[in-house]
Amino acid sequence: MTRLAPGEKPPQFVLFSFDGVGVSPNWDMFLDAADATDSRFTALMTGLYFLTDDNAFHYQGPGHAPGKAAVAFGGTADEVREQIRYLNKTWLAGHEMGTHYVGHFCAGSGYSGAQWTTDDWNHELDQFFSLMTNWKPNNGLDDAPEELLFGPEVVKGGRTQCLEGRLDQLVPAWQAHGMTWDSSMPSPTTGVSWPYKVDGVWEFPIPNVYSPPLRKTQTALDYNFWYSFNEAKDDPSSAPRVRRIVSETYRFMYDEAKNGNRAPLVIANHFNDWNGNAFNPAAADFMRDVCGEPETICATYSDVIAWMELQDPDRLAAWQQLPPVAAGASR
Incomplete structure (x- = not known):
């Protein structure tokens, strides 16, 4: 937790969060991946x-x-x-x-x-x-x-x-x-952008981004990926293809954010074994791939809030005004 000096770039925060968190082998998979990469995630209890x-x-x-x-x-x-x-x-x-x-x-x-x-x-x-x-x-x-x-x-x-x-x-x-x-809340704009406050509460919207493998914009939530792929029909044989779609989209979001506005990247997931457990391995692989990269911190919502509130308010406001990234095909 440091206050950035003028000219310093924010770290690339990645926020993994999991809806429901019912007991599943996928829970162990993410605990192991987080431990291996010194990452923190958010468990959303039902x-x-x-x-x-x-x-x-x-x-x-x-x-x-x-x-x-x-x-x-x-x-x-x-x-x-x-x-x-x-x-x-x-x-x-x-x-x-x-x-x-x-x-x-x-x-x-x-x-x-x-x-x-x-x-x-x-x-x-x-x-x-x-x-x-x-x-x-x-x-x-x-x-x-x-x-x-x-x-x-x-x-x-x-x-x-x-x-x-x-x-x-x-x-x-x-x-x-x-x-x-x-x-x-779904993102008010297409792309990845900085969190904003609503009457004193920080809102971290679910991003709606361009997905290169799908060649269209996509709400970056596992169920929504599934619905876009085949209207959420259970087809375990397609799991490898779905994993590739999700993995490539996550990587595109990350690269665009890290090389662009450095907005915290929200990765929203469930532990459900949907479509032959197509989604959890993709998210866990992404955690292992990026959480150890330079200038990248995989953290919780409260971690990022504490960091943002430590920064110069004018600089934070300037970051919030930066254009969204991952809104279209990478140039």
């Missing part, structure tokens, strides 16, 4: 995974019945305890813990995040933190040896389900819960 299936009734999403959610709950008591062990392992390794909220209600699942009011988002965040804090009594596991080694105070940001939600409704809820950052 509140459902703090509840066993039998205790789902402890959650009630805005406009939905108790125990209802758009994705699965945490499974058995042993599976919830394993989730806690992985969260602790991630926290102790120095990574950031954020929220992916709870019910994952997206468009098509009834009353969804795109429609939610500030009261709804406050309710959802209240439930997230309650499920996180009370995971033992909620599941009848008061005698379990595991303890969650961190509390709600470490959660300073997150990503909404399916990138849904209106800023005018979200920002007051973030402020009420002490949030300092968000990475939910």
Whole structure:
């Protein structure tokens, strides 16, 4: 953490973040890759995974019945305890813990995040933190040896389900819960650009970039890559081709940013084994490839905020005004 002197370039920050973080061999893959490259990432926790299936009734999403959610709950008591062990392992390794909220209600699942009011988002965040804090009594596991080694105070940001939600409704809820950052909003422009503040909360948008292998602009989120490739149809035989598409797009984004505006690069991913686990190996390979390169730092959202707030405000404002990169074919 240093304040740059006039004329010095910012480091190329890369921010890996993972929605949901349910127990998976892919979690181990990224913990290993981060350890090997001295990297930090952000784990975005889904509140459902703090509840066993039998205790789902402890959650009630805005406009939905108790125990209802758009994705699965945490499974058995042993599976919830394993989730806690992985969260602790991630926290102790120095990574950031954020929220992916709870019910994952997206468009098509009834009353969804795109429609939610500030009261709804406050309710959802209240439930997230309650499920996180009370995971033992909620599941009848008061005698379990595991303890969650961190509390709600470490959660300073997150990503909404399916990138849904209106800023005018979200920002007051973030402020009420002490949030300092968000990475939910699609980029307001094509390309990779610097984060910006919305009423005191740092917004790290999901970039919409040019993808050389796809020959078109693309939201740089694993599911969106999948949808662009074959409308999210499961076809494991195409996994090698999809990995190449994702890898080449990530590398293009990185090269354009590092050689251009040096805007922090957001890499948004899930641990899901979609399309024959086409996406996680590409992201892990990218982590191993670039995180050890000169002038490159793979960090968390809170790390980058601390660094930005250390800089001269006028210089930071000038970086924020630089044109987006990776918006079209490389010249």
